[in-house]
Amino acid sequence: MDFRLTEELQMLKDMAYKFGQAEMVPIAHEADEKEQYTPEVRMKAAENGLLGAWIPEEYGGAGVGFLGHAIVTEELSKACIGIGLNLYGACFGAQNIFNYGTQEQKKKYLPPICTGEYVFAGAYTEPNAGTDVAGYKTRAVKDGKDWVINGTKMFITNGTCSTHMIVQAITEADAKKHSSFSQILVPCDTKGVTRTKLHGKLGLRASDTAEIALEDVRVPQANLVGTAGKGFYQLMHFFDITRIMIAAQALGLSEACLAASVKYAKDRTVFGAPLGSYQITMQKLTEMAIKIEALRGFVYKSAWLVDNGTPDYTLAAMGKYLGGQTAVFCANAGVEIHGGYGYMEEYDVQKWYRDAKILELYEGTKEAEIMTIGKLLQK
Numbered sequence: 001m002d003f004r005l006t007e008e009l010q011m012l013k014d015m016a017y018k019f020g021q022a023e024m025v026p027i028a029h030e031a032d033e034k035e036q037y038t039p040e041v042r043m044k045a046a047e048n049g050l051l052g053a054w055i056p057e058e059y060g061g062a063g064v065g066f067l068g069h070a071i072v073t074e075e076l077s078k079a080c081i082g083i084g085l086n087l088y089g090a091c092f093g094a095q096n097i098f099n100y101g102t103q104e105q106k107k108k109y110l111p112p113i114c115t116g117e118y119v120f121a122g123a124y125t126e127p128n129a130g131t132d133v134a135g136y137k138t139r140a141v142k143d144g145k146d147w148v149i150n151g152t153k154m155f156i157t158n159g160t161c162s163t164h165m166i167v168q169a170i171t172e173a174d175a176k177k178h179s180s181f182s183q184i185l186v187p188c189d190t191k192g193v194t195r196t197k198l199h200g201k202l203g204l205r206a207s208d209t210a211e212i213a214l215e216d217v218r219v220p221q222a223n224l225v226g227t228a229g230k231g232f233y234q235l236m237h238f239f240d241i242t243r244i245m246i247a248a249q250a251l252g253l254s255e256a257c258l259a260a261s262v263k264y265a266k267d268r269t270v271f272g273a274p275l276g277s278y279q280i281t282m283q284k285l286t287e288m289a290i291k292i293e294a295l296r297g298f299v300y301k302s303a304w305l306v307d308n309g310t311p312d313y314t315l316a317a318m319g320k321y322l323g324g325q326t327a328v329f330c331a332n333a334g335v336e337i338h339g340g341y342g343y344m345e346e347y348d349v350q351k352w353y354r355d356a357k358i359l360e361l362y363e364g365t366k367e368a369e370i371m372t373i374g375k376l377l378q379k
Contacts, residue, residue: 003300009068012053016072019048020079028080031206032351035199037161038083038206045087046116050076052091055098060111065307066241070248070299077252078259081355082206084252085157088245089207092157093122093166095241096183100226100234105185109164121162123153123186123212124235130155131368133168133235134177138214140169140184142221147171147184149192149217155362159210160195162188167214172229181231185223192217203354240313243320243363244302250323250359251295257327257334257352258288264338275337284333291326298322314376321369324360331356 005013023041031038045051054069055061062068069088076084091113097105112118129135138151149169156165164187171182186193194213201209226234262285265276275281298319305312334349335342342349360366 005071009064009071012062012064012068013071013075015048016050016075017078019045019050020076020084024076024079024083028083028206028348028351029345031080031083033205033345035201035205037208038086039161041083042086042090042119043116046114049114050087051116052094052110052113053088055091055094055110055114059098059106060114062114065303066244067300067303067307070244070303073245073248074252074255074299077249078256080206081249081253082204084249085204085207086161089157090116090119092242093120093164093238095238096122096166096225096234097185099237100183100230105225109185118164119158119162121156121158121165121188122238123156123165123167125153125155127152127154127211131365134232136168136170136181138167138169139173140167140171140182142171143218145221146218147221147223149184149186149214149219151214153212153214155198156210156212158208159212160197161208164188165212166225168231168235171231175229178232179229181235182228183225183231183234184219185225186214186217186219190217190219202357203351204358239363240311240316241306243316244299244306246359246363247295247299247302247316247319247323250327250356251292251299253327253352253356253359254288254292254295254330257330257349258285258292260347260349261285261288261334261337264341281337284337288330288333291322291329295319295322295326314373317364317369317372320364321366321373324356324366327356327359 023044049062050072053062053064053072054066057063073088076087094113097109126136140147140149149167164185167184167186168181169184170180172180192215196211198209198211265281266274268275302316302319331353335353338347338349341347
């Protein structure tokens with residue numbers, strides 16, 4: 001059991017960190033305040049091989065696997081998880097093409113993600129169906145050689161800035177619920193697609209989030225991704241993998257909170273002594289560090305297992321659950337250590353505090369992870 005990163009992965013980690021600090025940190029405050037998507041940073045990231053880093057070299061990616069992708073996610077999240085999501089999330093949904101798409105689809109759609117030309121979205125969640133994916137209502141019916149799609153999607157990452165999206169829709173209306181879904185690739189400029197940016201999010205404000213309406217949207221039947229009627233299972237597999245990246249986001253954000261809190265505790269003087277010299281401050285810093293180190297184990301091991309063909313999706317769910325808890329804990333502790341200053345926008349901890357909560361909500365709420373893990377424990 002060698003827990004050291006390879007030289008290649010350590011170089012990737014260092015490069016991603018430096019990129020985040022140089023290209024993201026200087027604009028993070030403004031992007032958060034103005035809810036700005038950052039395409040210029042995406043293109044710079046493409047030049048450095050940071051987009052779709054998990055995609056194999058034969059399809060234009062850096063080929064660093066899911067561990068490498070998790071490390072990129074971690075390091076960029078230290079700078080800003082909103083802008084970071086614009087980068088490591090540019091391939092969101094394209095995992096379905098890699099796992100289930102045809103060779104033609106892989107060659108056509110994966111390379112442009114890595115160059116920054118294409119941005120993908122996963123059009124899954126609906127206004128009345130989030131974690132309950134079996135409750136989706138969007139339908140696609142065959143008409144000649146096309147699919148005709150009608151429905152509404154909600155809280156879609158990259159919603160208004162994406163070039164393509166993978167739409168989860170009911171195609172086998174007479175089949176049992178879990179066998180009724182399929183996944184269909186839809187270019188976002190297709191007639192009948194209406195995208196509305198959502199404003200006023202608590203955090204993750206630099207990331208684009210939208211409501212998408214599909215009204216008689218027509219695409220070729222060749223745009224089916226995977227197997228008709230297997231969309232539910234394809235989506236579950238997708239989330240099994242991407243949960244690791246949510247945990248990696250949490251890891252990066254938590255590490256940023258700890259670093260800022262340690263610095264403040266050393267610099268701030270209270271009652272004639274450094275804030276960090278008091279036991280209560282040491283306790284908070286120590287608990288942050290312990291939770292972070294535990295989370296790192298979940299993230300790296302889960303991603304490593306995927307790369308080695310022996311995935312442990314229960315471990316990934318545990319990591320996602322712990323990730324949300326850790327990020328919220330560390331952000332809260334960071335604000336408390338900073339005191340009144342932590343409540344002011346000039347200090348990053350207030351932003352991290354707002355950003356952290358989403359990590360307990362999206363790609364499976366913490367309650368959903370409990371249900372998943374709890375059922376498996378009792379099998």
